[in-house]
Each structure stands twice: as structure tokens, then as C-alpha cells.
Amino acid sequence: MKSKKLFDLASRYMPGGVSSPVRAYMPYPFFTQHAKGSKIYDVDGREYIDYCLAYGALVLGHRNEEVKNAVTEQLEEGWLYGTPHEKEIELATQIIRHYPSVEMVRFTNTGSEATMAGIRLARGFTGRNKIVKIEGGFHGAHDGVLVKAGSGAATFGIPDSNGIPADSVKNTLQIPFNDANALLTIIEENHAEIAAVIMEPVMGNVGPIPPEKGYLHDIRKITSENDILLIFDEVITGFRLALGGAQEFYGVDADITILGKIVGGGFPIGVFGGKRELMELIAPSGSVYQAGTFSGNPVSITAGLKTVEILSRENGRVLRRINRLGDRMRADLSAILDEAELEGYVSGVSSMFKVFFSVEGKPVKNYDDALGCDKARYMQFFHRMLDSGVFLSPSQFETNFISLAHADYHIDAVENADADIERTIEAYRENIL
Ligand SMILES: Cc1ncc(COP(=O)(O)O)c(C=O)c1O
Known part of the structure; x- marks a missing residue:
């Protein structure tokens, strides 16, 4: 695994092998080769749908x-x-x-x-x-x-x-x-x-x-x-x-x-x-x-x-399109939790979403509620999602984001418009149990 080798090397020269703490997760983070649109590719040739999106900076996706x-x-x-x-x-x-x-x-x-x-x-x-x-x-x-x-x-x-x-x-x-x-x-x-x-x-x-x-x-x-x-x-x-x-x-x-x-x-x-x-x-x-x-x-x-110009197009419709994907994601994730009768709580607004592994699926309203969630369970789930080709934010306490690249670029298109979202929801269904 090239990522593992690079991480061992990086750890010799940089604390924790990273330039910002939350990028580090066990046993080692993947190292990125390149990225385009909604996808990020690691040095071992794997493709991931990216919901971390540089912690929210990339609202248009990679390399617009x-x-x-x-x-x-x-x-x-x-x-x-x-x-x-x-x-x-x-x-x-x-x-x-x-x-x-x-x-x-x-x-x-x-x-x-x-x-x-x-x-x-x-x-x-x-x-x-x-x-x-x-x-x-x-x-x-x-x-x-x-x-x-x-x-x-x-x-x-x-x-x-x-x-x-x-x-x-x-x-x-x-x-x-x-x-x-x-x-x-x-x-x-x-x-x-x-x-x-x-x-x-x-x-x-x-x-x-x-x-x-x-x-x-x-x-x-x-x-x-x-x-x-x-x-x-x-x-x-x-x-x-x-x-x-x-x-x-x-x-x-x-x-x-x-x-x-x-x-x-x-x-x-x-x-x-x-x-x-x-x-x-x-x-x-x-x-x-x-x-x-x-x-x-x-x-x-x-x-x-x-x-800002792109987001503003058609009286802000481009931004609203991204936010609608968030609505869909949260609704589908809630349905998955309900169907499987799993303890968890889907939170977020606009293009931000997260499944909190909260006790008895209790709503998370503040810091103490968030700290009460099952961090270990989240990280196991995070790794299963990675294996399925979905890169979520690597902590129970970080938000997942959706970008314009996760939608069909033509905002009026109907067919295949949400292919990434569909694949992601399928991966949640398979991995969350
Ligand atoms: C709400 C909020 N404020 C401030 C910052 C710090 O911004 P930067 O990382 O650009 O210094 C962040 C970074 O994640 C943030 O999420």
C-alpha cells in the first residue's frame, strides 16, 4: 500500500504525518494522487466519492x-x-x-x-x-x-x-x-x-x-x-x-x-x-x-x-440545487435508520449532513450531546464506507458536505442527475448495520 508507506515516511517528518490534525485517522489516512469533480483518487488507484470536500471549501467539487x-x-x-x-x-x-x-x-x-x-x-x-x-x-x-x-x-x-x-x-x-x-x-x-x-x-x-x-x-x-x-x-x-x-x-x-x-x-x-x-x-x-x-x-x-458567480447563476438556483441534494440525502438516510430500527440521528441543513450514532437515536442539539455519541462505532462505519468508495469526513464530529459536482451539472437534467447520491445511499444501506 503506497498510502501506508507515505504515511510512515510523513510521520517521520511531520507530527502525526499530517499538516492539520483532523486529517489523521487510524491506522493511516489515504494519500491523494489527484481529484476531479465529486471524486478523489488515492495513490493506490482507488476512487472515492468525496463528502469531506476539504472540510467544506469545495462547494463546486474538485477542479471546477x-x-x-x-x-x-x-x-x-x-x-x-x-x-x-x-x-x-x-x-x-x-x-x-x-x-x-x-x-x-x-x-x-x-x-x-x-x-x-x-x-x-x-x-x-x-x-x-x-x-x-x-x-x-x-x-x-x-x-x-x-x-x-x-x-x-x-x-x-x-x-x-x-x-x-x-x-x-x-x-x-x-x-x-x-x-x-x-x-x-x-x-x-x-x-x-x-x-x-x-x-x-x-x-x-x-x-x-x-x-x-x-x-x-x-x-x-x-x-x-x-x-x-x-x-x-x-x-x-x-x-x-x-x-x-x-x-x-x-x-x-x-x-x-x-x-x-x-x-x-x-x-x-x-x-x-x-x-x-x-x-x-x-x-x-x-x-x-x-x-x-x-x-x-x-x-x-x-x-x-x-x-460566487457560479453559485449566483439563475437567481441562486445553482446553490439551491446543491441544497436540494442535501434534503434528499437526509431524508433517505433517515428512512434507512428507521427501516433498520437503528439507533442514530440524521442531522444537518442545506448541503451539510451527518449520521450521529447517538444513544437511542436521541437528537443532537449541542456539544455535550455530540460528545455522547459513539465515536468508535462511527470510525468503524467510516472505514466500511471507504471500502465502498465513499469518503466521509473522518470524525463523528466533522460535517459531510455536498457539492455541485455531486449533481448533474445541467441543473434541469433529470436522468442520472443524482448518481453519486444514489451510490452513496446504497453504501449507507449496506454498511450502517
Ligand atoms: C467555523 C469555522 N471557523 C473558522 C475556521 C478556521 O478557518 P481556517 O481553517 O481557514 O483557518 C474553521 C475551519 O474549519 C471553521 O469551520
């Missing part, structure tokens, strides 16, 4: 032809200028058009950088130090938010990373998801000290957990009434739930919006944005510092622009 052409043209012009350029304005305009709560943006290179800067901005604006974070929320791997974090931190049972001084997280308060009263309590206990609430409007890093009806509205109301800024980390949900992200989908505006993944079209990016009075505090207009050599690089911006 139009994005590739746009990027290739851009490469002829240059790939890093270190100066302003016109396409930054174009992408900023697209974001502002779809997110009415955003009047100005700053481009960064990753979602982590964007959340770090968004929190700094909230503190700079309010003059307060404390932030409230949701248990199991993942906002990147920087000190202030690596407390009870989701993603790899949950997978590997490292809720609080070593190497982070207690002082760095003393201002990070935690509340459970889907519990607006918990926010009221923590505000009472920390009166007038809280700068912001930072949250993923749909929890994406402990598996997809959508908000219960009214929850986001309650959080919006409580934060507004207490002059606390609301930061929506839409790194996963942005340009996914709708072009205007969770804010459009649920009808709730944030004060600071964080984007990433999709908006870079598969190239590194992060964005934070908000109303003018807030954003003008960012250097050089204001005194909240933020900077980056590669920020706004023309390759990421070009790929992002093309991706």
Missing part, C-alpha cells in the same frame, strides 16, 4: 473547469502583488451585496485570522475584554478560542490545548448551543464586561447542528439589548445555506461576519466585515491593527469571484 480557467488567466497576470488590485473591490462588492449587515470587509488568508481580527475589532469597539463562545464551536486554532473547541480538538479529546496560558483564555466564557437563557445568565454574572458573542450559526465542527427555531433571533435580541456585538462565524455557512449565508437563511443579522472556505473558491482566504462605523476602526483607517502579506492575493480573490 471555470474556476481553473479563471485562475489560469490570473496566473498569467501575476499571483501576488502586495498592492491593492481591482478584483478585491469586485469580491468585496459581491459580499456586501449578499450580506446586508456588511458594509466593509477586510480580506485575510484563513478563517482563523479572520475570527482573531473580528474578536479584536469587537474588543476595540466596545472597550471590553470578555467574549462569549459556544461550547464545541470552532473558530480556528488561536489561543483565545481554543477552549472546548470542536473539530480536531473534539476528535482527539483536547478541549483545552496545552501551551495556552490561562491568562489568554480567562476572558473566554462558554455557553451551550441552543440555550438562549444561558446567555442571559452569563451576562448577569459578567455585567457590562462582554464585548461579543462569537458563534457558528449552524454548529459545523461537532457535526452539523442547526439552531432550534427562534434561537438565533433570541441571541440577536439579547445581544442588542445588552450592547454586545454578535459575531457570526460563517466560515462554513457563508455562501452555502444561501448566498447570504445563515443570515439570509434564518433572517438574523450579525454585527461582524466572518467568511472563509467557499468564498476563496478552494484557495486560502478569510474575510471579516461589518458596518462602516465598526470597520473603520481597522488600520490604517483606525487603531485596531490587522495585516497580512498574502491577504487579498489575486489568485484566491479570482477563484472566489468565479465561485
Whole structure:
């Protein structure tokens, strides 16, 4: 097995043999040779339908032809200028058009950088130090938010990373998801000290957990009434739930919006944005510092622009088509669990889905519920799916994603439109027992 050999070699030179923890799973991860559309191919010549999709970045699938052409043209012009350029304005305009709560943006290179800067901005604006974070929320791997974090931190049972001084997280308060009263309590206990609430409007890093009806509205109301800024980390949900992200989908505006993944079209990016009075505090207009050599690089911006253009086609129908595949996937998976009378819970929204191996099939509403699921059973199932040619996200706590490449590209086509989805559902049926 070439993957095994490469993993042994990689493990000598890189911790765990990987460049990001959640890519590592037992006994070794497959090494990728190439990828195209909905498929990823390993160095041993195996083909997998990919539902990991670079953890949600590839909403059009791998190597989309139009994005590739746009990027290739851009490469002829240059790939890093270190100066302003016109396409930054174009992408900023697209974001502002779809997110009415955003009047100005700053481009960064990753979602982590964007959340770090968004929190700094909230503190700079309010003059307060404390932030409230949701248990199991993942906002990147920087000190202030690596407390009870989701993603790899949950997978590997490292809720609080070593190497982070207690002082760095003393201002990070935690509340459970889907519990607006918990926010009221923590505000009472920390009166007038809280700068912001930072949250993923749909929890994406402990598996997809959508908000219960009214929850986001309650959080919006409580934060507004207490002059606390609301930061929506839409790194996963942005340009996914709708072009205007969770804010459009649920009808709730944030004060600071964080984007990433999709908006870079598969190239590194992060964005934070908000109303003018807030954003003008960012250097050089204001005194909240933020900077980056590669920020706004023309390759990421070009790929992002093309991706947003494709998703927006036919009044957003392209994106809605992807989301309908999610509806179908969740409905069929629920039917499989019901028919087989299996303990499990199908969760998700739009193009996000997951089967949680929860006790007695109990609904999963927050971090504690997710942690109560059967991780070992999930990993056995994950390997059986791999053997059947389906690459799911390699953790009970990571979301599976669907891309445009999983649908027939011609959105009106009926025949064979969902061949990947059908094969996948069949594989679930065979392997989930
Ligand atoms: C919700 C959320 N925020 C922030 C991040 C960090 O983004 P990046 O990996 O680009 O730094 C992630 C990454 O998975 C994420 O899912």
C-alpha cells in the first residue's frame, strides 16, 4: 500500500504525518494522487466519492473547469502583488451585496485570522475584554478560542490545548448551543464586561447542528439589548445555506461576519466585515491593527469571484440545487435508520449532513450531546464506507458536505442527475448495520 508507506515516511517528518490534525485517522489516512469533480483518487488507484470536500471549501467539487480557467488567466497576470488590485473591490462588492449587515470587509488568508481580527475589532469597539463562545464551536486554532473547541480538538479529546496560558483564555466564557437563557445568565454574572458573542450559526465542527427555531433571533435580541456585538462565524455557512449565508437563511443579522472556505473558491482566504462605523476602526483607517502579506492575493480573490458567480447563476438556483441534494440525502438516510430500527440521528441543513450514532437515536442539539455519541462505532462505519468508495469526513464530529459536482451539472437534467447520491445511499444501506 503506497498510502501506508507515505504515511510512515510523513510521520517521520511531520507530527502525526499530517499538516492539520483532523486529517489523521487510524491506522493511516489515504494519500491523494489527484481529484476531479465529486471524486478523489488515492495513490493506490482507488476512487472515492468525496463528502469531506476539504472540510467544506469545495462547494463546486474538485477542479471546477471555470474556476481553473479563471485562475489560469490570473496566473498569467501575476499571483501576488502586495498592492491593492481591482478584483478585491469586485469580491468585496459581491459580499456586501449578499450580506446586508456588511458594509466593509477586510480580506485575510484563513478563517482563523479572520475570527482573531473580528474578536479584536469587537474588543476595540466596545472597550471590553470578555467574549462569549459556544461550547464545541470552532473558530480556528488561536489561543483565545481554543477552549472546548470542536473539530480536531473534539476528535482527539483536547478541549483545552496545552501551551495556552490561562491568562489568554480567562476572558473566554462558554455557553451551550441552543440555550438562549444561558446567555442571559452569563451576562448577569459578567455585567457590562462582554464585548461579543462569537458563534457558528449552524454548529459545523461537532457535526452539523442547526439552531432550534427562534434561537438565533433570541441571541440577536439579547445581544442588542445588552450592547454586545454578535459575531457570526460563517466560515462554513457563508455562501452555502444561501448566498447570504445563515443570515439570509434564518433572517438574523450579525454585527461582524466572518467568511472563509467557499468564498476563496478552494484557495486560502478569510474575510471579516461589518458596518462602516465598526470597520473603520481597522488600520490604517483606525487603531485596531490587522495585516497580512498574502491577504487579498489575486489568485484566491479570482477563484472566489468565479465561485460566487457560479453559485449566483439563475437567481441562486445553482446553490439551491446543491441544497436540494442535501434534503434528499437526509431524508433517505433517515428512512434507512428507521427501516433498520437503528439507533442514530440524521442531522444537518442545506448541503451539510451527518449520521450521529447517538444513544437511542436521541437528537443532537449541542456539544455535550455530540460528545455522547459513539465515536468508535462511527470510525468503524467510516472505514466500511471507504471500502465502498465513499469518503466521509473522518470524525463523528466533522460535517459531510455536498457539492455541485455531486449533481448533474445541467441543473434541469433529470436522468442520472443524482448518481453519486444514489451510490452513496446504497453504501449507507449496506454498511450502517
Ligand atoms: C467555523 C469555522 N471557523 C473558522 C475556521 C478556521 O478557518 P481556517 O481553517 O481557514 O483557518 C474553521 C475551519 O474549519 C471553521 O469551520
